[in-house]
Amino acid sequence: MDPMFVLSLVSRWIHVGTAVVLVGGLFALRFVVHPVLAGRPDDLAAIRGRWKKYVHGGIALLLLSGAVNYWRAIAVGRVDGIYHAMVDTKILMAMGSFLLSSALVGRSAGTQKFRDAAPKWAGVVLLLGAVIIALSGVVKVRDNAKQAELELRLNE
Secondary structure (H helix, E strand, C coil), X not given: CCHHHHHHHHHHHHHHHHHHHHXXXXXXXXXXXXXXXXXXXXXXXXXXXXXXXXXXXXXXXXHHHHHHHHHHHHHCCCCCHHHHHHHHHHHHHHHHHHHHHHHHHCCCHHHHHHXXXXXXXXXXXXXXXXXXXXXXXXXXXHHHHHHHHHHHHHHC
């Protein structure tokens, strides 16, 4: 089996799996945990302390696997202006969601205002995540359609 295929496959699994865990975890925190523990700041802080490890590790995995996926797409020549517009928008939105997610699990006084309004900011990150996932789907489907069209032309 081609090692580059294996690298691409593993990188994609890591990228999608990590996104599922982070977005799903944030959804659970926003709509399940925060409403139940709204009057218990110590419990919320304990949960935030545990969640922080997943957020920081997940961000690292998304950056690494995203870089591999981006490099592979460029290396095999599957990119054009529309690809860059969609993927670069996705990357900028991901950076914003990383910043907000880090602020939500942070401990510094400078990020306290985000933690004080955690449900609101978690909602913003979830909205960004939904748009990022939608863009990813469009990029993937568009790439598959372009590949199928190319194969049809080659077989004519």
